[in-house]
Amino acid sequence: LENQLEVHTLIDSTNDFILRKLPNQIDTGQVCIAEYQSAGRGRRGRQWVSPFGSHLYLSYYHYLEQGMSQAMGLSLLTALAISDAINELYQIDVELKWPNDVYYQGVKLAGILIDLEGQTTGECHSVIGVGLNLNMPEQAASSITQAWTDLQRHIDIAIDRNELAASIIASISKRLAEQADLGIDSMLDEWHEKDLFKDKTVKLITGEKVQHGICRGVNSSGALLFEIEGHIKPIYGGEVSLRGA
Numbered sequence: 001l002e003n004q005l006e007v008h009t010l011i012d013s014t015n016d017f018i019l020r021k022l023p024n025q026i027d028t029g030q031v032c033i034a035e036y037q038s039a040g041r042g043r044r045g046r047q048w049v050s051p052f053g054s055h056l057y058l059s060y061y062h063y064l065e066q067g068m069s070q071a072m073g074l075s076l077l078t079a080l081a082i083s084d085a086i087n088e089l090y091q092i093d094v095e096l097k098w099p100n101d102v103y104y105q106g107v108k109l110a111g112i113l114i115d116l117e118g119q120t121t122g123e124c125h126s127v128i129g130v131g132l133n134l135n136m137p138e139q140a141a142s143s144i145t146q147a148w149t150d151l152q153r154h155i156d157i158a159i160d161r162n163e164l165a166a167s168i169i170a171s172i173s174k175r176l177a178e179q180a181d182l183g184i185d186s187m188l189d190e191w192h193e194k195d196l197f198k199d200k201t202v203k204l205i206t207g208e209k210v211q212h213g214i215c216r217g218v219n220s221s222g223a224l225l226f227e228i229e230g231h232i233k234p235i236y237g238g239e240v241s242l243r244g245a
């Protein structure tokens with residue numbers, strides 16, 4: 001597989017950069033990486049702290065040939081792809097938190113942001129954004145409002161960012177191909193092995209509403225299986241957050 005790669009010193013958001021290209025033809029697998037993001041985004045417009053030269057900010061364009069139903073699996077397969085790359089290079093086992101986070105030893109290491117476009121015209125563009133903390137500068141740390149970690153503090157050798165980026169890109173390509181062939185069913189067991197909250201009691205937060213329940217993994221459409229009062233309900237991503245109880 002080949003990926004076209006663009007590297008920028010400074011950009012607002014690598015996801016937005018790719019989204020702006022969309023009126024024109026983009027090849028699936030095109031990747032944009034930046035050293036710095038002035039407006040890095042998390043979900044629901046939250047800020048992703050993106051200091052210069054410290055971390056990995058990467059966006060991967062993918063056309064969903066099989067339609068928008070494929071979109072649900074994207075953050076799960078991307079989380080697995082990040083886990084594959086980190087495990088292969090550094091023999092470290094990360095944890096995955098539904099729907100879009102990668103954790104290590106219980107704190108956030110990386111976030112995934114999926115943007116979708118084209119619903120109104122019947123097209124199915126996806127932009128897969130990955131923000132992975134490598135070496136957090138002290139100054140940047142103070143503006144992050146939740147517990148975080150970075151990869152370098154957990155490994156003995158110096159991280160080679162190019163090697164890591166290449167490995168993540170290759171893993172995403174591989175997982176996307178696997179999804180196109182087999183759906184995400186084939187990945188669910190792997191996901192469950194790494195699930196931060198599997199069979200744990202958690203809080204599910206939807207706006208003002210907080211519900212306590214047990215995480216029972218994810219299903220083949222990528223929904224969280226949330227057990228509440230003895231019933232398992234599928235929860236479809238988007239506007240919800242999970243927290244440990």
Ligand code: ATP
Nearest residue numbers: 042043046047048049108133144145146148241242
């Ligand atoms: P949720 O569990 O609600 O989905 P989330 O962790 O996925 O939360 P987002 O809603 O995507 O978070 O918003 C980004 C969150 O990540 C913010 O809470 C922000 O404080 C935090 N954050 C921002 N930059 C970083 C970073 N570089 N590393 C770790 N966390 C960060």
Ligand code: BTN
Nearest residue numbers: 013015040041042111112129131
């Ligand atoms: C999250 O909040 O968990 C998701 C964070 C995603 C951050 C990445 S960095 C590269 C890409 N560009 C963005 O603006 N966001 C994503």
